[in-house]
Amino acid sequence: MKPNVQYPYHKNVQDLAANSDALIPCCTLTDETYHVVNKDVMTALGKDSIIVNIGRGALIDEKELIISAFYLIRLAKVKLYGKVFSIGSRVAKRLEAFGCSIPYNSRKMKPNVQYPYHKNVQDLAANSDVLIPCCTLTNETYHVVNEDVMTALGKDSIIVNVGRGALIDEKELKWWRFFEEKCYLYQFYKVPKFNEYMQENQLYRKVHGYLNSLPGVEDSDFTNLYSGNKSTEINLVLDSNQVVLDDFLGARLYWMNEETSSKSLILKIRKKDKRRILVPYLQHIHTVFDGIEQKRKEVRLFVNVETELLRNGRWRSIPFTHPATMDTVVMDTDLKNKIKSDLENFLKSKQYYHRLGRVWKRSFLLYGPSGTGKSTFIAAIAKFLHYDVYEFDLNKIAGDSDLKFLMLQTSNKSLIVIEDLDRYLNAKSTTVSFPGISNFMDGIFSCCGEERVMVFTMNSKENIDPTIIRPGRVDVHIHFPLCDFSGFKILASSHLGLKDHKLFPQVEEIFQIGASLSPAEIGEIMISNRTSPSRAIKTVISALHSNNASRVARRLCGSGSGRGSEELDCKSGLFCRENNNPMKELKNLYGFLRNKSSRKTSIDFDAAERENQNPNPNPNPSAHADC
Numbered sequence: 001m002k003p004n005v006q007y008p009y010h011k012n013v014q015d016l017a018a019n020s021d022a023l024i025p026c027c028t029l030t031d032e033t034y035h036v037v038n039k040d041v042m043t044a045l046g047k048d049s050i051i052v053n054i055g056r057g058a059l060i061d062e063k064e065l066i067i068s069a070f071y072l073i074r075l076a077k078v079k080l081y082g083k084v085f086s087i088g089s090r091v092a093k094r095l096e097a098f099g100c101s102i103p104y105n106s107r108k109m110k111p112n113v114q115y116p117y118h119k120n121v122q123d124l125a126a127n128s129d130v131l132i133p134c135c136t137l138t139n140e141t142y143h144v145v146n147e148d149v150m151t152a153l154g155k156d157s158i159i160v161n162v163g164r165g166a167l168i169d170e171k172e173l174k175w176w177r178f179f180e181e182k183c184y185l186y187q188f189y190k191v192p193k194f195n196e197y198m199q200e201n202q203l204y205r206k207v208h209g210y211l212n213s214l215p216g217v218e219d220s221d222f223t224n225l226y227s228g229n230k231s232t233e234i235n236l237v238l239d240s241n242q243v244v245l246d247d248f249l250g251a252r253l254y255w256m257n258e259e260t261s262s263k264s265l266i267l268k269i270r271k272k273d274k275r276r277i278l279v280p281y282l283q284h285i286h287t288v289f290d291g292i293e294q295k296r297k298e299v300r301l302f303v304n305v306e307t308e309l310l311r312n313g314r315w316r317s318i319p320f321t322h323p324a325t326m327d328t329v330v331m332d333t334d335l336k337n338k339i340k341s342d343l344e345n346f347l348k349s350k351q352y353y354h355r356l357g358r359v360w361k362r363s364f365l366l367y368g369p370s371g372t373g374k375s376t377f378i379a380a381i382a383k384f385l386h387y388d389v390y391e392f393d394l395n396k397i398a399g400d401s402d403l404k405f406l407m408l409q410t411s412n413k414s415l416i417v418i419e420d421l422d423r424y425l426n427a428k429s430t431t432v433s434f435p436g437i438s439n440f441m442d443g444i445f446s447c448c449g450e451e452r453v454m455v456f457t458m459n460s461k462e463n464i465d466p467t468i469i470r471p472g473r474v475d476v477h478i479h480f481p482l483c484d485f486s487g488f489k490i491l492a493s494s495h496l497g498l499k500d501h502k503l504f505p506q507v508e509e510i511f512q513i514g515a516s517l518s519p520a521e522i523g524e525i526m527i528s529n530r531t532s533p534s535r536a537i538k539t540v541i542s543a544l545h546s547n548n549a550s551r552v553a554r555r556l557c558g559s560g561s562g563r564g565s566e567e568l569d570c571k572s573g574l575f576c577r578e579n580n581n582p583m584k585e586l587k588n589l590y591g592f593l594r595n596k597s598s599r600k601t602s603i604d605f606d607a608a609e610r611e612n613q614n615p616n617p618n619p620n621p622s623a624h625a626d627c
Ligand SMILES: Nc1ncnc2c1ncn2[C@@H]1O[C@H](COP(=O)(O)OP(=O)(O)OP(=O)(O)O)[C@@H](O)[C@H]1O
Pocket: 328, 329, 330, 331, 368, 369, 370, 371, 372, 373, 374, 375, 376, 377, 459, 480, 518, 519, 520, 521, 523
């Protein structure tokens, strides 16, 4: 180590190479330095690096260089031997191989040189990124690279002086600054694990989590594997002194895991990039880490309790372990994908909502008969977003202000759920008023947190005041229908492992004459008969027949007895709307008349506005997904 040299010292060439982009061997050739740039050094130097050898050729193990050609190490070899006048053309010849354009300056323009000629060095410098003085030292060339030339060359340029030192005006203060800037290319930042009081540095935790998620860790030759919080989770963790590369906004960043007496992460960043990217890069690390944490954290289900338990807070929570996911919910695939991308867009839209002056929230209405999967879908959304679920039990809420109070106690990034809202709104006496609920949905209190998804469920939206589901209060309407033949096939595939069966045409026929059951009912039959798929399908067929028979019988008698969900369906008009002709129903019963199923999936993004006949459509129209 040289005591009066300020530059960072590396005890061996390999270590030096690992911390450099360009390696310039400037040593004499001895037994010790023969092939000093060997395979290990080239590997440490890595891809896209440069070796500028201004010493003897044998400093480099050229055989290895050929073997390492796949590393794309670029070699610009400048040999200081032979007649001095040949140096410039030798350098040019090699640079040409790299596709560089090579302007030059000389006392006179050389007639057999093709490169662009500049009549003075300043002009040449102004048109170059790299200046390579290759001239002999004379009175004329003494300090030829002076302050004016450096200024013309500009900030982010490089000088590779293969001539005598005095070609450059080293006394110039500006030059020294410039020299330092150019030769000491990198800035280093240390992120220690502990601060001076031995408290954990939160930035270290975040950077560590971020780095371990980078594909570079996975791709590297060596890394550690640790089990995670969940039994199946495996985490990749950086090894000591492992270097990981990252790219951000066009800049290359190097991270090293330094495990000396105290652990630290070292960031190496080009000086020229540091001002442009350091702050946004650290913000990017925060955002990515928060996303990782959000996915890792346990999702919890919160339920509100009676007012008397106020001292302990009004929300009680348990881990939310519902097994439903977007994959297990039986739903039209296009509609499901549409909802997934709607949710994904929502997550990315913070700036967009803020720019519009809107609260960053999205509201969904799930409506349809009982047992069609509304609650299951809520669980799937929570899993998909990794959001906690706050289920508001309106019957345990004392009044409008109590509802606001509970809302204030919910956290960001959560799913706010009210189930069976229609039933509550249609009840004779309620503690929370209609305006109280409307304000909850889009009033000033709904903006007390951010990144919220609100979900309301109803069996039917027929008998409720349309203002409660107007755009803004509800952005997306999703209809959950009773099962049709395509839904049946999905259930048969997931519950019985059947893609096709000889009884399928019979099932399709009975669906076509209007019989239907909820996915819950069909799923239950399949689960109980899962050991015999044929028996399961036969049981579904007879259940559909009896459903159809009782449906027609009820219509013929005008009575309302039957299954609970059918009563709700009738009440909401889902079937009553179709026809009231008893003869026709009889024909349906015996399969004489085969209607096409009316429960086909449809997605209508404008229907919310049409339905609500909003004279001033919202500037960000709500989605309406009816299936
Ligand atoms: N579309 C579906 N996809 C997957 N499973 C379903 C679906 N519909 C119903 N199920 C199954 O049926 C059962 C009842 O479903 P769920 O409680 O989600 O229905 P719901 O529409 O919320 O009913 P309710 O209106 O009575 O609350 C669940 O166990 C669920 O697994």
